[in-house]
Amino acid sequence: MSRIELQGLxxxxxxxxxxxxxxxxxxxxxxxxxxGPSGCGKSTLLRMIAGLLPPTGGRLAVGGVDVTDxxxxxxxxxxxxxSYALYPHLSVARNIGFPLRARRWSRxxxxxxxxxVAAQLDLVELLDRKPRELSGGQRQRVALGRALVRDPGAFLxxxxxxxxxxxxxxxxxxxxxxxxxxxxxxxxYVTHDQVEAMTMATRIALLNEGRLEQxxxxxxxxxxxxxxxxxxxxxxxAMNLLDATVCSDDGALTARAPxxxxxxxxxxxxxxxxxxxxxxxxxxxxxxxxxxxxxxxVTTVENLGNEEVAYCKIGASTICVxxxxxxxxxxxxxxxxxxxxxxxxxxDPGSGRRLAWQAESVPAVx
Numbered sequence: 001m002s003r004i005e006l007q008g009l010x011x012x013x014x015x016x017x018x019x020x021x022x023x024x025x026x027x028x029x030x031x032x033x034x035x036g037p038s039g040c041g042k043s044t045l046l047r048m049i050a051g052l053l054p055p056t057g058g059r060l061a062v063g064g065v066d067v068t069d070x071x072x073x074x075x076x077x078x079x080x081x082x083s084y085a086l087y088p089h090l091s092v093a094r095n096i097g098f099p100l101r102a103r104r105w106s107r108x109x110x111x112x113x114x115x116x117v118a119a120q121l122d123l124v125e126l127l128d129r130k131p132r133e134l135s136g137g138q139r140q141r142v143a144l145g146r147a148l149v150r151d152p153g154a155f156l157x158x159x160x161x162x163x164x165x166x167x168x169x170x171x172x173x174x175x176x177x178x179x180x181x182x183x184x185x186x187x188x189y190v191t192h193d194q195v196e197a198m199t200m201a202t203r204i205a206l207l208n209e210g211r212l213e214q215x216x217x218x219x220x221x222x223x224x225x226x227x228x229x230x231x232x233x234x235x236x237x238a239m240n241l242l243d244a245t246v247c248s249d250d251g252a253l254t255a256r257a258p259x260x261x262x263x264x265x266x267x268x269x270x271x272x273x274x275x276x277x278x279x280x281x282x283x284x285x286x287x288x289x290x291x292x293x294x295x296x297x298v299t300t301v302e303n304l305g306n307e308e309v310a311y312c313k314i315g316a317s318t319i320c321v322x323x324x325x326x327x328x329x330x331x332x333x334x335x336x337x338x339x340x341x342x343x344x345x346x347x348d349p350g351s352g353r354r355l356a357w358q359a360e361s362v363p364a365v366x
Contacts, residue, residue: 002063002076002153002186003028004049010057011044018044020210021058028153029184029231031177033197036207037233042190043158045207049188050156051080059267078147080157083138086131086146089323093118093127096145117145122180137168142173148179154186161196173200194234198222206230224345231278231345237309239278240319245351255346258315259295265341275355276347281309281322283343286329292336294319298329310335 004026008107011019012208018134019041026032034042047053049060051072059068067075086095092214096117105113121141121256131139140160160176161169177200180187190198197204198218205215206229231239243256246264253266262277275305284294296312296319308325311318312335319330321337329335346355 002042003061004062004186004188005307006045006049008058009048011041011048012056015249016294019048019055020209022210022212024205024212026186028186029341030189031189031200031202032117033201034188034207035192035194035197035201035204035233036213037192037320040207040226041210042192042207044210046156046158046188046190050077050153051075052079057324059199059350076153078150078155079342080143080147080155080160082159082162084143084163086142088131090130090131091122091127092131092134092142092145095131095142096123096127096149099146099150109119113149114145117149117351120148120182121145121175135168136164137172140164140172144176144179148183152185152202154188157187157189159190159192161191162193169196174304176200184211194236198234206233208233223355225278225352226277226354228276228347233346235280237281237320237322239280239345240284241276241278241347242314242317242319242365244275244277246275246346248272255344260314261293263293263341264344264346274349276349276352278345278347279343281320283339284319284321284337285323285339286321286327287336289336291338293339294337296333296335296337297331300330300331301329308359 006022006024009019009022022045026204036042036043044053050057059066061067062075088309093114097114099328100110100113118127121144123141123145126134126138161172164172173196187330189200199219203215203217204221206213206221208229214221214230222234225234228241231241242257242260244257244260246253246255248268251267252262253268255262255264255275296314298310298312300311302309302324306324307322308327310321310329312321347353348355
C-alpha cells in the first residue's frame with residue numbers, strides 16, 4: 001500500500017480557484033475522508049490525485065515517488081466512481097476481471113482472482129448476471145470489486161454511496177469499513193455526508209471553498225472544531241453559536257449576552273472582548289432556575305423516536321436542545337438551561353477561528 005503526500009496542491013479554472021494550496025499527508029493504510037459541502041473542491045482534489053486533472057500548482061507523491069506529471073495508469077491507484085461505470089453488456093465476472101484482461105493476465109489467473117474478490121464481497125452467486133439485473137448496492141459492490149482486483153497501492157472513492165437509498169447506504173458503508181480493516185488499504189474517500197465521514201474515517205479533512213479548514217480524527221473535529229464553519233457543518237442539529245462578550249469577573253472569564261451567562265472555567269484577568277460562543281445541542285440540559293446560565297423560550301419540539309430536539313429562542317437567535325425523550329418541553333414554555341465549561345467553544349467573530357486562553361495572556365487563534 002502507499003503513502004500519499006499533497007504538497008501545496010492547487011487547481012484553478014480561469015479566474016476561479018477550485019483548490020488552494022492544500023498540504024496533506026495520507027499515511028499508509030489510512031482511511032482519509034475528504035468532507036465538505038458541494039462545490040468545496042473535494043472531487044477536484046481527488047481527480048488531481050488520480051491524475052484525471054492536472055494541478056496548476058504544487059506536487060503529488062505516491063509511495064515517495066513524485067507522480068505529479070505521471071499519467072493515471074502509471075500511478076497504481078484505483079478509482080471508484082459515484083456512477084459505478086460498469087459495462088452493461090458484460091457479466092459481473094467480466095466486469096470485475098476487466099482490469100486484469102487489460103494487463104494480459106491468463107484466463108486461469110483472472111478466474112481465480114475474480115473468484116477470490118467475489119467471495120470477499122459476497123458476489124459469488126451474481127457472477128453470471130449483467131449489471132441491469134443487479135440492485136444499486138450490488139452494482140456498487142461490483143465497482144468495488146473491479147478496483148479491488150488490481151491490488152492497487154491505494155483506493156480513491158468519489159461519493160460511491162450517494163446513489164443508494166438509506167438502508168443500502170448503511171449496509172454498503174459497513175461493508176467498505178470491513179474491507180478496509182481486513183485489507184489495510186490506503187483509502188481517500190470523498191463525501192458530503194457527515195455520517196459517512198464520522199463512521200468510516202480514521203481522519204477527516206474538511207474543505208471549505210477549496211481550502212482545508214481542519215484535519216483530524218472524527219472525535220477531534222467534532223469535539224474541538226477549529227472554526228465556526230466546522231462547528232456548523234458537523235453535527236445534526238449543528239452547534240449552537242451565539243454572539244457574546246467575554247468579561248473577567250474576579251479573575252474568572254464569563255461569556256455574556258442577553259439571557260446568557262456562561263462560565264468558561266478559565267482563570268484570567270483580561271479586557272472585555274467580543275466572541276462567538278458555541279455549545280452542542282446535546283450538551284445543553286434543562287435545570288432549575290437558580291442553576292441556569294441560559295434562559296430561552298421553546299418554539300418547536302421535534303420527535304425523533306428515541307430523542308427530542310427542542311428549538312428555542314433567545315432574543316433574535318435560535319438554539320437547539322437535544323436529548324432523550326420525553327424531555328417534557330412544549331412550544332411556548334420558558335426553559336432554563338445549563339452547559340458545563342468543558343463543553344463550551346469560543347471563536348473569533350471576525351475570522352471565525354477557534355480561540356484558546358491561557359492564564360494572564362491574550363487569547364490566541366488556534
